[in-house]
Amino acid sequence: MPSQLNTANAGKGHIFNPEILREYDIRGRVGESLNVEDAYAVGRSFGTLVKRRGGSQVCVGYDGRETSPEYAAAVIQGLVDTGLIAENVGRGPSPMLYFAVKDHMADGGIMVTGSHNPAEYNGFKMTLQSTPVFGEMIQELGYIASHGDYESGEGSVRETDVVENYIARLLRDFDGAPDTIKIAWDCGNGATGDIVKQLTAQLPGEHILLYEDIDGTFPNHHPDPTVDENLQDLIKVVTEQNCDFGIAFDGDGDRIGVVDEQGRVLRCDMLLAIYAREILEERKGAPIIGDIKCSQVLFDEIERLGGQPIMWKTGHSLIKDKMAQTRAPLAGELSGHIFFGDKWYGFDDATYCAIRLMNEVYSEEGPLSRLTAHLPQLHNTPEVRIEVDESEKFGLVEKLVETVKADYQEGFAISEIDGIRVSNEHGWWLLRASNTQNVLVTRVEANSLEALEELKNMVSTEVQKIGYGVSFPK
Numbered sequence: 001m002p003s004q005l006n007t008a009n010a011g012k013g014h015i016f017n018p019e020i021l022r023e024y025d026i027r028g029r030v031g032e033s034l035n036v037e038d039a040y041a042v043g044r045s046f047g048t049l050v051k052r053r054g055g056s057q058v059c060v061g062y063d064g065r066e067t068s069p070e071y072a073a074a075v076i077q078g079l080v081d082t083g084l085i086a087e088n089v090g091r092g093p094s095p096m097l098y099f100a101v102k103d104h105m106a107d108g109g110i111m112v113t114g115s116h117n118p119a120e121y122n123g124f125k126m127t128l129q130s131t132p133v134f135g136e137m138i139q140e141l142g143y144i145a146s147h148g149d150y151e152s153g154e155g156s157v158r159e160t161d162v163v164e165n166y167i168a169r170l171l172r173d174f175d176g177a178p179d180t181i182k183i184a185w186d187c188g189n190g191a192t193g194d195i196v197k198q199l200t201a202q203l204p205g206e207h208i209l210l211y212e213d214i215d216g217t218f219p220n221h222h223p224d225p226t227v228d229e230n231l232q233d234l235i236k237v238v239t240e241q242n243c244d245f246g247i248a249f250d251g252d253g254d255r256i257g258v259v260d261e262q263g264r265v266l267r268c269d270m271l272l273a274i275y276a277r278e279i280l281e282e283r284k285g286a287p288i289i290g291d292i293k294c295s296q297v298l299f300d301e302i303e304r305l306g307g308q309p310i311m312w313k314t315g316h317s318l319i320k321d322k323m324a325q326t327r328a329p330l331a332g333e334l335s336g337h338i339f340f341g342d343k344w345y346g347f348d349d350a351t352y353c354a355i356r357l358m359n360e361v362y363s364e365e366g367p368l369s370r371l372t373a374h375l376p377q378l379h380n381t382p383e384v385r386i387e388v389d390e391s392e393k394f395g396l397v398e399k400l401v402e403t404v405k406a407d408y409q410e411g412f413a414i415s416e417i418d419g420i421r422v423s424n425e426h427g428w429w430l431l432r433a434s435n436t437q438n439v440l441v442t443r444v445e446a447n448s449l450e451a452l453e454e455l456k457n458m459v460s461t462e463v464q465k466i467g468y469g470v471s472f473p474k
């Protein structure tokens with residue numbers, strides 16, 4: 001057990017800061033709302049949950065943040081003290097941990113990661129063999145810990161290297177490409193670095209790697225590909241070195257960012273539209289899921305291709321759960337989480353998404369931009385984040401919903417699937433509370449620049465009523 005961990009209280013109750021028990025993971029600021037004792041309690045309470053379900057084995061992985069090895073060791077000790085086999089798969093991206101759970105038929109998995117949050121954060125993503133862990137199940141972990149209601153036993157630890165098998169499985173679905181391909185990859189000093197180095201060494205063509213050395217301080221740029229500022233280095237390389245396209249990853253490798261050959265950012269709802277075409281050619285009528293932030297263009301394209309479009313809540317665990325319910329072969333979020341049930345395991349893996357994108361680009365004659373050239377060119381904003389106090393963000397959305405319903409009754413449709421999405425004949429806008437950061441998220445889309453400005457003004461007016469301002473990019 002790590003030296004910083006107080007073993008005297010290991011069998012007693014543990015109270016998590018309630019702010020870190022989020023909708024679909026556990027995440028907090030290191031040394032403030034999150035510490036090594038929390039990590040041990042996560043292992044002990046999750047191990048208890050698994051054991052009571054008849055399980056015996058849990059895989060553990062960790063990202064490149066400075067506290068992640070220590071936290072992983074504490075998680076493993078918690079699992080062992082519950083009486084389980086803890087299989088340590090080591091450092092790598094979250095999808096590698098998810099793969100290990102599936103490939104080894106483990107009963108569950110815990111990934112120590114702060115995902116795309118700043119360097120001072122860390123946390124835990126959890127999964128069962130066939131079910132994501134989110135919502136009430138995370139609150140159940142808090143209850144088990146607070147009451148010290150742990151299972152006990154003498155478990156064991158296995159050290160397992162899954163890198164070779166994981167890369168081999170990624171390559172199994174690669175359809176091939178000419179030796180003339182040229183791709184830029186921005187790892188953002190995140191957990192994908194080692195995997196991308198080994199993967200690209202086995203791919204044809206030329207591959208330019210940016211920030212592939214894993215460094216949890218993220219010295220070059222923040223590892224969040226949904227923010228265009230974080231893609232500027234990739235855009236420069238793609239355009240100056242005439243690459244076919246560029247790929248970017250978030251801190252733990254479950255979210256993808258894409259830049260086409262012209263240096264234009266390809267939003268992930270449009271990326272979903274590309275993937276949907278191939279899948280619906282073979283699976284007519286299949287449901288395909290996009291989160292509430294996705295463009296209307298995506299849902300219209302799915303329908304045009306003969307699929308069943310489903311709009312759903314934002315959140316990787318929520319989307320996975322909806323996929324399982326509907327047996328959808330493809331789902332995704334604007335934030336870059338894309339889930340393949342087609343040929344893959346249903347979890348979000350940005351490196352696998354890159355393989356599938358290569359298949360799409362090199363099966364066509366022409367560049368990446370050609371794959372979306374037929375889609376309507378609507379005007380939209382990226383995700384815009386409004387920083388708020390963590391404890392009040394959900395209440396702020398509730399207040400805004402009340403005022404919007406009072407202000408806009410005719411000519412507008414209102415969806416409350418996740419936050420609020422307000423639509424009229426010219427476009428729509430959305431505002432919701434992030435489940436991973438202390439922010440409200442908004443996005444606007446319209447069929448003309450004039451309508452876009454009108455809807456942006458509407459958002460600004462409503463946000464001001466709850467005491468905040470919003471700044472849309474020019």
